[in-house]
Amino acid sequence: MPGAQDFTAALSERSRWVDELLLDPNTLGRIRPEHLRRLVASYLERGGKRLRPAVLMLSCGAVGGNERDVIPAAAALELFHTWTLMHDDIIDHDSLRRGGPTGHILGAELAARDWELKYPEAADYGISLSILAGDVQHGLCVAMFLGARNVPPELLVHLVDDLERNVVADLVEGETLDIQFGKQPISEVSIQDVLRMMYLKTGVLYQFAGKAGAMLGLQTTDEQDPLVQAIATFCAECGTAFQLQDDLLGVVGDQEKLGKPVGSDILEGKRTPVLLEAFRVADTQTRRRLETIVGNPRATPEQVRQAVDLLADLGALDAVARMAKQHIDKAFASLEKVAPSQYTRWLAGWANFMVEREF
Amino acid sequence: MPGAQDFTAALSERSRWVDELLLDPNTLGRIRPEHLRRLVASYLERGGKRLRPAVLMLSCGAVGGNERDVIPAAAALELFHTWTLMHDDIIDHDSLRRGGPTGHILGAELAARDWELKYPEAADYGISLSILAGDVQHGLCVAMFLGARNVPPELLVHLVDDLERNVVADLVEGETLDIQFGKQPISEVSIQDVLRMMYLKTGVLYQFAGKAGAMLGLQTTDEQDPLVQAIATFCAECGTAFQLQDDLLGVVGDQEKLGKPVGSDILEGKRTPVLLEAFRVADTQTRRRLETIVGNPRATPEQVRQAVDLLADLGALDAVARMAKQHIDKAFASLEKVAPSQYTRWLAGWANFMVEREF
Numbered sequence: 219m220p221g222a223q224d225f226t227a228a229l230s231e232r233s234r235w236v237d238e239l240l241l242d243p244n245t246l247g248r249i250r251p252e253h254l255r256r257l258v259a260s261y262l263e264r265g266g267k268r269l270r271p272a273v274l275m276l277s278c279g280a281v282g283g284n285e286r287d288v289i290p291a292a293a294a295l296e297l298f299h300t301w302t303l304m305h306d307d308i309i310d311h312d313s314l315r316r317g318g319p320t321g322h323i324l325g326a327e328l329a330a331r332d333w334e335l336k337y338p339e340a341a342d343y344g345i346s347l348s349i350l351a352g353d354v355q356h357g358l359c360v361a362m363f364l365g366a367r368n369v370p371p372e373l374l375v376h377l378v379d380d381l382e383r384n385v386v387a388d389l390v391e392g393e394t395l396d397i398q399f400g401k402q403p404i405s406e407v408s409i410q411d412v413l414r415m416m417y418l419k420t421g422v423l424y425q426f427a428g429k430a431g432a433m434l435g436l437q438t439t440d441e442q443d444p445l446v447q448a449i450a451t452f453c454a455e456c457g458t459a460f461q462l463q464d465d466l467l468g469v470v471g472d473q474e475k476l477g478k479p480v481g482s483d484i485l486e487g488k489r490t491p492v493l494l495e496a497f498r499v500a501d502t503q504t505r506r507r508l509e510t511i512v513g514n515p516r517a518t519p520e521q522v523r524q525a526v527d528l529l530a531d532l533g534a535l536d537a538v539a540r541m542a543k544q545h546i547d548k549a550f551a552s553l554e555k556v557a558p559s560q561y562t563r564w565l566a567g568w569a570n571f572m573v574e575r576e577f
Numbered sequence: 578m579p580g581a582q583d584f585t586a587a588l589s590e591r592s593r594w595v596d597e598l599l600l601d602p603n604t605l606g607r608i609r610p611e612h613l614r615r616l617v618a619s620y621l622e623r624g625g626k627r628l629r630p631a632v633l634m635l636s637c638g639a640v641g642g643n644e645r646d647v648i649p650a651a652a653a654l655e656l657f658h659t660w661t662l663m664h665d666d667i668i669d670h671d672s673l674r675r676g677g678p679t680g681h682i683l684g685a686e687l688a689a690r691d692w693e694l695k696y697p698e699a700a701d702y703g704i705s706l707s708i709l710a711g712d713v714q715h716g717l718c719v720a721m722f723l724g725a726r727n728v729p730p731e732l733l734v735h736l737v738d739d740l741e742r743n744v745v746a747d748l749v750e751g752e753t754l755d756i757q758f759g760k761q762p763i764s765e766v767s768i769q770d771v772l773r774m775m776y777l778k779t780g781v782l783y784q785f786a787g788k789a790g791a792m793l794g795l796q797t798t799d800e801q802d803p804l805v806q807a808i809a810t811f812c813a814e815c816g817t818a819f820q821l822q823d824d825l826l827g828v829v830g831d832q833e834k835l836g837k838p839v840g841s842d843i844l845e846g847k848r849t850p851v852l853l854e855a856f857r858v859a860d861t862q863t864r865r866r867l868e869t870i871v872g873n874p875r876a877t878p879e880q881v882r883q884a885v886d887l888l889a890d891l892g893a894l895d896a897v898a899r900m901a902k903q904h905i906d907k908a909f910a911s912l913e914k915v916a917p918s919q920y921t922r923w924l925a926g927w928a929n930f931m932v933e934r935e936f
Contacts, residue, residue: 250750309705333760346668346756349708350749357745360719361738371730379720386716387608390709394613397705401692
């Protein structure tokens with residue numbers, strides 16, 4: 219697709235700008251004690267695509283703003299993303315993140331190395347430390363955002379209020395719903411429920427990145443400004459499309475590129491749009507067959523493959539791919555309201571980048 | 578002591594002002610889903626003395642500022658305190674807070690009630706929910722602080738930057754050190770280490786309350802202003818004195834007033850100033866005797882009583898009481914630099930209130 223390659227060049231340039239600030243020893247290096255510093259820095263030092271910062275900066279540029287001035291606000295969104303990952307990884311009992319141990323696992327390793335603690339004490343220490351590391355990142359996020367240059371302080375106050383009052387509450391609501399859905403029978407969760415949950419977990423922060431970038435670029439506190447609205451909608455729709463794509467990859471993606479086993483979402487019993495769409499159209503017998511595999515930790519790899527085939531046969535994969543396409547189309551329609559420039563081309567490239575990741 | 582009774586009247590008036598905002602259904606009532614709302618509201622709805630908000634407001638009044646304008650900033654500090662309690666209660670495996678279940682216990686109860694989850698699934702859900710509830714409170718804290726009225730936005734930006742960059746990092750460092758000290762041999766931890774840890778865990782937030790109140794009252798971003806410095810020092814010293822007093826109460830306090838068994842700090846093996854002072858002056862034989870009891874979950878109530886007697890005989894209780902008195906004296910010396918008024922009398926009353934709590 220056009221633009222995606224172009225975008226990756228713009229992305230890597232911006233991720234260098236952001237990393238200069240994010241990885242500045244004067245910020246992370248001052249965290250004490252050492253174990254805590256290690257955890258706070260860990261995810262950030264392992265890279266990551268810095269997509270949210272790029273979206274904020276490109277949105278700023280797209281309305282004529284100075285990208286360099288908003289680097290601190292952009293970097294803040296990476297910190298925001300990072301603290302939510304740190305806490306989510308505890309909640310999801312995940313052990314790998316960006317090619318290294320998750321925060322609580324790293325904390326447990328440090329306790330074992332330095333104090334010869336064993337399970338469960340070491341695990342407990344790791345969880346405590348990663349709760350606290352996320353809290354430090356959350357605080358740094360707010361402080362960093364407030365450091366944007368040449369921005370009227372009223373606008374900083376407006377945006378940080380929005381981020382901390384609304385975006386935090388939405389994102390945490392999404393995370394809570396994600397946990398709760400997993401505990402409910404598949405038949406009681408609708409695709410709409412899950413799409414809303416995905417919007418809360420991912421779309422809201424991208425929407426904020428676009429909105430904040432545009433408002434900073436225009437130096438306005440007017441959320442109803444048509445340019446602000448156009449870019450915010452573009453980002454929100456891209457976020458949803460990205461989540462749907464992610465869902466597809468979780469079912470049929472390449473194990474190596476994805477970093478987790480094919481069908482792991484099925485094994486975990488995640489209430490994904492693909493699964494819910496399959497349940498919606500399946501007959502009773504097929505539903506029962508799926509139910510014996512989905513969320514069953516004792517399901518064999520062969521059974522998981524059978525479930526994937528069933529999802530394909532039921533047309534659920536195609537249906538979700540179509541939904542992703544619809545959201546991307548909506549996104550592009552919204553982006554057309556912004557005067558075309560190198561920045562809008564990059565933003566379009568981002569949208570394509572998000573949905574063109576290979577299976 | 579003079580002033581403490583006077584202070585409690587001023588405190589209850591201010592806690593009403595703060596609670597109007599804190600418990601406003603438009604704030605807490607909007608949190609979704611319901612389980613999360615319950616946890617976010619729980620500690621706040623159970624009362625609490627609202628000491629930090631009162632200190633901010635009285636400090637504002639003491640430099641001639643309008644207390645009513647800073648109610649949102651004052652309420653924000655209660656939210657700040659609350660999110661740290663919510664996360665600390667997970668870390669410390671505490672089950673009671675302000676006469677009700679801690680966040681993770683309440684979450685587990687909700688999971689058991691609504692979904693018939695059992696241990697360990699219910700406990701796991703409770704921990705997840707209370708991590709997220711603390712995160713929502715943290716976000717609301719920032720947003721609420723930014724809502725202070727008639728304050729130059731530059732000053733709000735300055736204070737929230739300080740709160741989120743420095744106070745969060747200090748407080749979390751203190752919490753981490755508290756965990757780490759518990760894993761180290763008593764002989765490797767010094768009183769100075771523990772006093773610094775206490776300052777980070779408690780003193781820093783009181784210091785910020787005083788400093789922010791004074792800066793808001795004076796409408797200045799100058800941290801070096803002598804009035805700001807005087808009030809900040811007063812509050813920091815009071816915070817340390819309060820912690821020392823708390824330490825004494827943890828050893829010899831009244832079970833009912835304290836809400837936890839006498840000697841529970843001894844049973845848990847907490848590295849408290851009383852314990853470290855006792856170790857400092859004890860001979861080898863007495864140290865060994867203490868070591869068999871301190872942090873030994875199988876120690877009998879009779880053994881714990883013996884340990885308390887030992888701490889008294891070694892003069893550790895008196896020594897820590899003298900330290901508390903010294904910090905209070907320093908606090909009062911600093912307060913004298915502020916022009917006397919009803920507000921400085923109330924602040925003095927707060928200091929006395931903090932150290933006059935009965936054994």
